[in-house]
Amino acid sequence: MADKATAKILETFPFDKNQTVVMDFACGIGMISQRLVPHSKSIIGVDISSKSVEFYNERATKQGIPAEQMKGICADLTERGKAESDVFGGVEFDVIVCNAAYHHFDDINQMTKVLASYLKPGTGALIVTDILESPEAARALGSHGHVVAYTSGFNEELVRSAFADAGGLQDFSFKLAFQMDWHGADVGLFIAKGIRPSS
Secondary structure: OHHHHHHHHHHHOOOOOOOOEEEEEOOOOOHHHHHHHHHOOEEEEEEOOHHHHHHHHHHHHHOOOOOOOEEEEEOOOOOOOOOOOOOOOOOOEOEEEEEOOHHHOOOHHHHHHHHHOOEOOOOOEEEEEEEEOOHHHHHHHHOOOOOOOOOOOEOHHHHHHHHHHHOOOEEEEEEEEEEEEEOOEEEEEEEEEEEOOOO
């Protein structure tokens, strides 16, 4: 899955290994970061699981990837401004990617708004891949309701509303990325993109 998702992300945004600064949100152990690092100037992985972030950083160190190029931090970005300081030290991102995690968030509108606030004005892109709404998705996700907020996947209008209305993002796009087996069900994954306006 990570290979397919990364290929679609790279098709969706013009990465430049000398300039592109990336946030991999809900990064887990870094499956997407590992694949994007050759195409990026730097990547910051963000996750609420300290164990995942520890593994993320250990793996990067073992591979000889310097922390300035790829590092994970444990942070909850649910509401910007609640923390005592900006965990990114004022960095604005060229692209924020979030792979297969939106279905875990209680409020995708609030989460999108927060993520959009970390993008570079005028050019920064939010790219999300997750499960398309379908009966198969409902079967695959339904039994995970204790850890999954959106138990039937997402349709275009729901994601468009989060990106455009809540997040204030422009140039919205949404399309089928690929099909895959998810907990025994054949589900579609979408890729969505929005750009932060200049003002």
